[in-house]
Amino acid sequence: MGAISNEEIECIENIIEFNKPSNCLEIGVASGWSSGQILKSLQKFTPESTLVGIDFLDYCYWDRTIPVGKYVHSLDYYYKEKYSLFTEHHILSVKEHLENHFEPFDFLFIDANHKHPFPCVDLLFCLSILKETKAIVVLHDINLPFINPQFPSHGVNHLFYELKDCMKFESVSNEFKKSNLGVLFFDFDIYSKQEVAAQLENIIKKFPIEAELSQEYIDRINRRDYGIK
Numbered sequence: 001m002g003a004i005s006n007e008e009i010e011c012i013e014n015i016i017e018f019n020k021p022s023n024c025l026e027i028g029v030a031s032g033w034s035s036g037q038i039l040k041s042l043q044k045f046t047p048e049s050t051l052v053g054i055d056f057l058d059y060c061y062w063d064r065t066i067p068v069g070k071y072v073h074s075l076d077y078y079y080k081e082k083y084s085l086f087t088e089h090h091i092l093s094v095k096e097h098l099e100n101h102f103e104p105f106d107f108l109f110i111d112a113n114h115k116h117p118f119p120c121v122d123l124l125f126c127l128s129i130l131k132e133t134k135a136i137v138v139l140h141d142i143n144l145p146f147i148n149p150q151f152p153s154h155g156v157n158h159l160f161y162e163l164k165d166c167m168k169f170e171s172v173s174n175e176f177k178k179s180n181l182g183v184l185f186f187d188f189d190i191y192s193k194q195e196v197a198a199q200l201e202n203i204i205k206k207f208p209i210e211a212e213l214s215q216e217y218i219d220r221i222n223r224r225d226y227g228i229k
C-alpha cells in the first residue's frame, strides 16, 4: 500500500514504451507520484498522449494538508497540459463525463480501494470507456496482504489471479522477492467486454466482501448496467 516503487516505475515505463497508449486513465492518485511517472513516460515515448486521474479525496490520505495530485502540479507546464484530474470522484460519478468528453482509454492504472470487491468493480465500470479493441490494465498491490500483512486487503489479488480472459504479466520486486504490480492485456476481439464483465461478476461473488459497496453500485451490478455496447 502506498506509492509505486522505482522498479514498478520502470515496468510502467517499459509498457508505455512498447505499447504507446494514447489515452490513459488512473484511479487512485494520492500525491500524484504515479501520475507524474506515467506522464514522464508518455512524454518520452508518445508525447501527444494524455492522462486522466480520479481520486475519491481532494487531499492525500496520509496528510490532509497535501492536495491530491500535488506532485504533478509541481512539474512543468507540459505535464499539466496533458493531465486532467477529478478529485472527490469515483468511477461511477465521473464515467458519464469521461464518456462524453474524452476519447476511449487504452491504458488504465488502478491503485485505489484494494478491498474486495472494489478493484473488480472499478474495472467492471471502466469496461465501457476502454477502447473497443485492446486495452492494458495495470494493477498495483496484487500481493499486498502477503507482502504487507498489516493490510489484509485481497481485492487486487483476487482480480489479478482469478481473471482468465486476458494475457498477464507480473513484475517481480527484488525487495520483496514477490510481484506487486500486475498487468492485464485485453484483446476484446478474442474475449468480448461482455465476457470479461461476466468473469468479473463471478470473481466478485466468489470471495468474501471486505468493503461494502454503495447502493448505487449494487443496483447497477444487479441490473448489469455497465454501459457496454
Ligand SMILES: C[S@@+](CC[C@H](N)C(=O)[O-])C[C@H]1O[C@@H](n2cnc3c(N)ncnc32)[C@H](O)[C@@H]1O
Pocket (backbone or CB within 6 Å): 001, 002, 003, 004, 027, 028, 029, 030, 031, 032, 033, 034, 035, 054, 055, 056, 057, 060, 061, 089, 090, 091, 111, 112, 113, 118
Ligand atoms: C495507494 S493511494 C494511490 C497512490 C498513487 N497511485 C501513487 O502510486 O502515487 C490510493 C488512493 O486511492 C484513493 N481511492 C480510494 N478509493 C477510491 C475509489 N473508490 N475511487 C477513487 N479513488 C479512490 C485514495 O483516496 C488514495 O488517494
